[in-house]
Amino acid sequence: MTLYHFGNCLALSYIPFWIVYKYCGLSEYGAFWKCVQAGGVYALTQLGKMLLLATFFPTSGDYLQDDPDNFSPLQELLKCTVDLIDLIGLSVVMSRIAGKGHTKVLIAGLGWAGAELVLSRLLELWVGARGTEFDWKYIQKSFEANISIVHFLSVTALVWLHSRHDLPKQLVPAVVILIGFHSYKSVICDMISHVLHMYSWSLLAFKAVFSVTMALIVLHIYGGVASLAA
Amino acid sequence: MWLDQVNEISEIFRFPLPYYIAVLVPILFILSPAEAATEFPVYRLQHFDLQGVKYGSRSSTLNFEARSVDTRLPARKCVILMINEFNPSRFRELINEGVGALLIIIPSDLESLSNDMRENILDTEKFLLSQEIAIPVYFTHHSQQLEEMYTSIKESTSKDSASSAAQALFGAISANGYQLAVNGNAAKLLTDVQISNIQGKLSGFGLEDQLPTLAVVAHYDSFGAAPDLSFGGDSNASGVAALLELVRLFSRLSSQPGQNGLPRFNLAFILTGGGKLNYLGSKKILEDQIDGVDGGLFQDTIFALCLDSLGNGEELNVHVSKPPKDGSSSGIFIETLKNNAAAVFPDMSVNMLHKKINLADDFLAWEHERYSIRRLTAMTVSHFKAAKSDFQHGTILDTKSSVNVSILARNVRLLAETLASQLYNISGPFFVGDMAVSEEMLDVWITLLTSQSRSSSSLGGKSGNTVINMLQQTMQRYLSEVKVSHLTVDKRDPEFGFYDQTKGVMTAYSVKPAIFDLFLTATIVAYLAVVYFGVQTFHQLYAVLSVNRFSKSKSS
Numbered sequence: 001m002t003l004y005h006f007g008n009c010l011a012l013s014y015i016p017f018w019i020v021y022k023y024c025g026l027s028e029y030g031a032f033w034k035c036v037q038a039g040g041v042y043a044l045t046q047l048g049k050m051l052l053l054a055t056f057f058p059t060s061g062d063y064l065q066d067d068p069d070n071f072s073p074l075q076e077l078l079k080c081t082v083d084l085i086d087l088i089g090l091s092v093v094m095s096r097i098a099g100k101g102h103t104k105v106l107i108a109g110l111g112w113a114g115a116e117l118v119l120s121r122l123l124e125l126w127v128g129a130r131g132t133e134f135d136w137k138y139i140q141k142s143f144e145a146n147i148s149i150v151h152f153l154s155v156t157a158l159v160w161l162h163s164r165h166d167l168p169k170q171l172v173p174a175v176v177i178l179i180g181f182h183s184y185k186s187v188i189c190d191m192i193s194h195v196l197h198m199y200s201w202s203l204l205a206f207k208a209v210f211s212v213t214m215a216l217i218v219l220h221i222y223g224g225v226a227s228l229a230a
Numbered sequence: 231m232w233l234d235q236v237n238e239i240s241e242i243f244r245f246p247l248p249y250y251i252a253v254l255v256p257i258l259f260i261l262s263p264a265e266a267a268t269e270f271p272v273y274r275l276q277h278f279d280l281q282g283v284k285y286g287s288r289s290s291t292l293n294f295e296a297r298s299v300d301t302r303l304p305a306r307k308c309v310i311l312m313i314n315e316f317n318p319s320r321f322r323e324l325i326n327e328g329v330g331a332l333l334i335i336i337p338s339d340l341e342s343l344s345n346d347m348r349e350n351i352l353d354t355e356k357f358l359l360s361q362e363i364a365i366p367v368y369f370t371h372h373s374q375q376l377e378e379m380y381t382s383i384k385e386s387t388s389k390d391s392a393s394s395a396a397q398a399l400f401g402a403i404s405a406n407g408y409q410l411a412v413n414g415n416a417a418k419l420l421t422d423v424q425i426s427n428i429q430g431k432l433s434g435f436g437l438e439d440q441l442p443t444l445a446v447v448a449h450y451d452s453f454g455a456a457p458d459l460s461f462g463g464d465s466n467a468s469g470v471a472a473l474l475e476l477v478r479l480f481s482r483l484s485s486q487p488g489q490n491g492l493p494r495f496n497l498a499f500i501l502t503g504g505g506k507l508n509y510l511g512s513k514k515i516l517e518d519q520i521d522g523v524d525g526g527l528f529q530d531t532i533f534a535l536c537l538d539s540l541g542n543g544e545e546l547n548v549h550v551s552k553p554p555k556d557g558s559s560s561g562i563f564i565e566t567l568k569n570n571a572a573a574v575f576p577d578m579s580v581n582m583l584h585k586k587i588n589l590a591d592d593f594l595a596w597e598h599e600r601y602s603i604r605r606l607t608a609m610t611v612s613h614f615k616a617a618k619s620d621f622q623h624g625t626i627l628d629t630k631s632s633v634n635v636s637i638l639a640r641n642v643r644l645l646a647e648t649l650a651s652q653l654y655n656i657s658g659p660f661f662v663g664d665m666a667v668s669e670e671m672l673d674v675w676i677t678l679l680t681s682q683s684r685s686s687s688s689l690g691g692k693s694g695n696t697v698i699n700m701l702q703q704t705m706q707r708y709l710s711e712v713k714v715s716h717l718t719v720d721k722r723d724p725e726f727g728f729y730d731q732t733k734g735v736m737t738a739y740s741v742k743p744a745i746f747d748l749f750l751t752a753t754i755v756a757y758l759a760v761v762y763f764g765v766q767t768f769h770q771l772y773a774v775l776s777v778n779r780f781s782k783s784k785s786s
Contacts (some may be wrong), residue, residue, distance in 0.1 A: 004747050012754045016761050023765045132409055132739040133267040139750070146761075216775070223775045 005138075006129040013121065013142035016149060017114055024106055029099070031107050038093045038111025043119060045089035049082050076187040083183055086112075090159045101160060101226050109156035113149045121145055140204050147204075150211045154218040155182045161225055171221060178218060185210065268375055268738040272333070273456035275358055275367040277417055278687060279727035280507050281592065285359060287367040290417035290731040294330040295741070296379070296408040298387040304329040308410045310383060311335070312372075314347060316354045331366045333410065333736070335380065336459075338371040341631040348627060355455040355625055368412065368736065369456050369626075379738060382406050403749050409739040417731040423690035424716040425503040425726070426698050427511045429527065430709030432480055432499070435492035443527065444653070445498040445534040447512065448473040449505020449597060450684060450701065453624025457685035457732040460624060463676065464632045466505060467684075468541030471675035472642045473499060474704060478671065479646050479661060481708035493653035498527055499709060501701055504686055504717065505538075506624045507726055508593050512600040514717040520604060533560040533607040535649075536597040540641045541633030541676070543613030545579045546571070549595075550609045551602040553584050559652065560607045567648045574647070574659075575640060583615065611645065630680040635673045643667045687728035 021027060021035070093108045121141055129138040158179045161167055167175065181188070189210065193203045276286040294308035299315050301307065305328040313336050324332075336351065337343060343351075358367065370376065386405040434441045448469035452462020461467075477499050484492050502511030519527045528534075540546075546567075554561035564582050571580040587599045594600060595617035601608035643661055650660040661667055682688075682697070689695050698714065705712045719727065 005742075005750075008747065008750050008754055011751075012757070015758050019758070019762050019765050023762070024768070131267075132741060134740055134742045219772065220775045223772055 002130050002132055005134070006125065009125050009129045009138050009142040012139065013117060013125070013145040016146050017110065017117070020106070020110060020149060026103070026106055026110070029103060031103070034097060034107045035111035035114060037096070038108050039115030039118070041089050041093045042112050042115035045085055046119070049085050052082055052085070053079065076190055077184070080184045080187045083186075087155070087159055087179065087183070090156055091163055094156070094160060094163070105153065105156045105160050105222075109153035110149070112156065113145075113152040116148060116152070117145045136200070140200065143204060144207070147208050147211050150215045151182065151185065154211075154215040155179070157218050157222045158182065161222060164225060167225060171225070174221065178214065178221075181214060185214075267740065268379070269735050270370055270373065270376065270738070271733060272368040272370045272412065272736040273458045273733045274417075274731060275363070275369070275456055276454075276685075276687075277729040277732075278507075279724065281725060283592070284362040287358075287363045287365065288417075289364065289366050290734070291412055291414060292331040292366045293409070293411040293413075296333075296383050296410050296738070298380070298384040299324075301387045303327075306330045308333055310380060310410070312380070313337075313354055314350045316350070316357075318357050321357070325363075325365070329365060331368070331410075333368050333370060335372050335376060336369050336626070338373065340627055340629060343627075351627055352625055358455060366412065368734075369459060370736065379408055383408060399745070403743075403746050405743060405746075407741045407743055409741045411737045411739070412734045413737075414731060414734055417729040420687070420690060420728045420730055421719075423687070423726075423728050424718045425507075425511050425514070425686060425690065426695075427503055427515050427715050427717070428501040428698065428702050428705055428712065429515065429715070430477070430499050430705040430712040431527075432477075432484060432497040432709055433492075434495045434497070436494055438496065440530075441494060441496045442530040442532045443496040443498050444532055444649070445500060445528070446473055446476060446537065446649075447500045447502060447534055447597060447601075448537040449502045449509065449511060450679070450697070451503050451505050451507075451511075451686045451689060452628070452684040453506035454626035454628070454685070456626065457687045458683045459626040460683055460685045461626075461629050461680040462624065462684055463628050463630045463680045464541040465539045465624065465628055466537075467630075467676050467679035468539060468633050468638050469537035470501060470679060470701070471672045472537050472540050472638060472645070473501065474675055474701075475642050475667060475672055476646055476649070477705065477708045479665065479667065480649070482665065483650065483660060495532075495653050497653070498531075499705065501705075502597070503689065504726070505597060507686055509597050509600045510717060510726060512597055515715065516600060516604050516606075518715060528606060531606055533563065533609065534598065534601045535563075535645075536601075536608065536610040537645075538597060538610050538612040539614050540612065541635075541638045543637070544577065545581065545615075546611060546613060546641060546644070547615055548580065548582045548609050548611055549598065549617075550582060550584055551587050551599055553582075554607070558607070560609060563648060563652055564609070566651055567644065570644055570647050570651075570658075575644065578640070578644075580644075585617075611641075613641075630676060633676050633680075635669050635676065638672050638676075639667045639669045642672065686726075687732060690728050 021032075026032075026035070090108055090112065093111070094104050097104045097107055099107075121144075124141065125138055128135070158175055161171075161175050162179065189203070189207055192206065193199065198206055274287060274290055277288060277290075278285055292308060294306060296310050297304060297307040299309055299311040299320065301309065304324050307329060308331040309324060309329055310333045313334050316334065321332075334354070337347070386401070386407065449466050450470045452460040452466070454460030454462070480497055500512075500515060502509070502515060504510030504514075505512070516528070548564050548567065550560075550564075554564065568580045571578050585595060587594065587602060596610040596612075598608035598610040643666075646661050646667065647658045651657050654660075678700070679697070684697055689697060702712060702714055717725075719725070
């Protein structure tokens, strides 16, 4: 039954991608290859980030461990600062995609999240979820992949908004603040879970609520700007 | 569509995708590591053949789901239980219903147990060792981790007996199961086993061949429910320690110039193996010495003194198969022993117990019976009053702590004084001052001997065994003509047979039942349906939000 369980995890993490790809109109554009390209840029960006982290933050291997008591906010903060490179990567991706705002955002966001899933979660699922030992964490990981779709789509939308020249002036600070929120999402979540002692399911629920709330705000702004542009 | 995408991918790779999958997936399967779970050491129940009868657990590998002892469906499950939950009738029921394996948790500290618990363990051991059991039976020490696992299994097993179908289903879904596995090869017969005897001699004054011999015998092996848990403190590390101390004392005594010099006796010291297996070692040595060619050791034996369990108790019992005649040397020995005890240790009682050899019984009660059968005068000294049947005194409870070294020293002193006065024909005391019995030496020997399992199956390997080498070297320091003889297995008519896989590592995987995975699939499908409708109706949400914003931005 363990392969079956792996199948369950895989279904939970991948089918939402397929649903979004298929029913948001991307399949009509034949945008699959573009998504893969976005994924390739993701991989390159991660490589650059790794080089940077290895060069400038070689202090300790502690943060590799999931020890919740061993949590240093400063280090996490610095690490998240390096994540800002992701934004550059995303804007590069979007600059290379010709198309409407919606398609651009969807292709870049989906490709980005999909590459993240393949590169950072698939191996863990393969090794872990197929073992005889059952653990809820693989289902949780799979569900987290769904959250990351929402997360990356809203990040992409924000990057797109930021690159627009017709963005109303009064919205610029809001967009920048939201970008900040998204970039430091993981450190914010870690901090809150550390303070409130939230682990596993409650942390997952918190992440989901956080991401969806952010996404709704972004959607609100994006909708306004996109319809203005239209 | 999906197919188009597949085509796209295959165009990218310029190679049909199915080939990639066909090659990659098996490779990934082979290479993928398995996640390890909880592991703990387990010790398998004894597994041996003796005199054509099979004993103990006959198989070693298992891979079953765990259940507690009161489960209603034990078939092809591993039942996990505390040793005090064991009861023979339930055990037979489980066997009849096809239980897959048994894991028995024993207390981690075997030294401070209540009397009830001790009785429980002794009864369980006796029951399990009295028969042949087809399934693997393992013992393990209690630990916090095991306790948690045990409690969770017990809870989920109680859900087996839910009243309604819905309850049972819910129980099955929410249950936490454990898959227990012991991997490795199936237990197989060890071919190169042997039982070793070590003998040595302290020659007397005069023509050596014409002097009478007095033999002191002790078996050194131990026995218990599991070979790797049997440390045999009282039975019979105490006897071995006593024998070695006698060796030391008498070798010093006979080398002392002031005394009457050498006694007019030869003293033979014999450490025998297989003592818990119907005294096979003694049997072998008697066959060699009496029927064999060298014939020397027992030619003029006045008596053989067997030492068995001397490390405890307020009394000392001399067991004989035939009451000695007045004036015979064994009679005098027992008399002197009683007198010495009365003189030096007034609290202590020394009794002579007479029991005829029961030839109908498969097992001899005491080691001296082996010698009595061969018409040698012999006796066993022990603090036990009655011999237990079968595998006497062999229990996993018999550890170092069951030996009281000062009592052992007292017994050794008594035996040494009595032997000496018999040998030199004058009354002592001999062993005082710097000749006194050394409690320290006894303690060292007991510690050394009980530090590892001395069961016959773990000592049986051909490669130079440390325990036997150690005993041999010690004897060589004090005695002459030290030699080790081996009893090997006769291929056609094996007298004994041991098996490997006496211990292993058990892996416990926390698993969910199959129905849980189905339930999970249903949940995921429902969730995905929600996502699907969410994405389908997304434009409505988008419209609501953007229109709202649009009007605002227009107004601003």
